[in-house]
Amino acid sequence: METRGEPVAKSKLYSLNSGIVASTTKEWLAKRGVTVSQIAELVMFLQQSYYPSLTLEECEQNIEAVLSKREVQNAVLTGIQLDMLAEEGKLLTPLQEMIENDEGLYGCDEILALSIVNVYGSIGLTNFGYVDKLKPGILKVLNDKEGEQCHTFLDDIVGAIAASASSRIAHRKQAEIEEVIGPPLD
Numbered sequence: 001m002e003t004r005g006e007p008v009a010k011s012k013l014y015s016l017n018s019g020i021v022a023s024t025t026k027e028w029l030a031k032r033g034v035t036v037s038q039i040a041e042l043v044m045f046l047q048q049s050y051y052p053s054l055t056l057e058e059c060e061q062n063i064e065a066v067l068s069k070r071e072v073q074n075a076v077l078t079g080i081q082l083d084m085l086a087e088e089g090k091l092l093t094p095l096q097e098m099i100e101n102d103e104g105l106y107g108c109d110e111i112l113a114l115s116i117v118n119v120y121g122s123i124g125l126t127n128f129g130y131v132d133k134l135k136p137g138i139l140k141v142l143n144d145k146e147g148e149q150c151h152t153f154l155d156d157i158v159g160a161i162a163a164s165a166s167s168r169i170a171h172r173k174q175a176e177i178e179e180v181i182g183p184p185l186d
């Protein structure tokens with residue numbers, strides 16, 4: 001028999017599966033042609049002169065740690081989704097044209113990427129600006145407007161992940177140094 005109680009609030013029915021968010025983030029990055037090792041090359045580019053013994057493996061571990069954060073996953077999924085919708089011509093005008101053509105005055109892609117960098121403090125921010133200006137490695141590929149794909153959001157997101165991993169490395173290396181030297185004597 002049908003009961004006519006209070007309708008269940010939508011928010012009560014919704015329950016997020018964090019595991020799916022994390023795995024989809026990795027899947028979508030791969031589907032858009034970005035690998036962890038390509039991001040690791042960017043981290044190397046940013047950090048090698050400060051830490052000559054830094055390895056690609058270490059960079060990859062730090063990237064994995066960055067990618068495990070929900071703030072980061074949310075930004076990756078949102079940005080890639082908008083890129084894909086733009087590619088399929090599914091956005092409303094004039095947003096469609098702005099994202100599709102990577103309009104110079106459209107800065108929401110950079111702002112979304114900052115939500116990644118913000119988790120890791122000011123070193124992340126400096127590095128983000130730096131790779132955005134020089135566009136090394138995979139960033140150059142993503143910025144190449146020749147292909148069919150639209151990466152208006154993804155280039156900033158990848159730069160932000162690399163910048164955040166760099167910041168994480170810098171903080172950890174400092175902690176390692178302090179552990180060896182020990183706390184300052186009074």
Ligand SMILES: [Ca+2]
Pocket residue numbers: 102103104106107108109110
């Ligand atoms: Ca932009």
Ligand SMILES: [Ca+2]
Pocket residue numbers: 109110151152153154155156
């Ligand atoms: Ca962009």
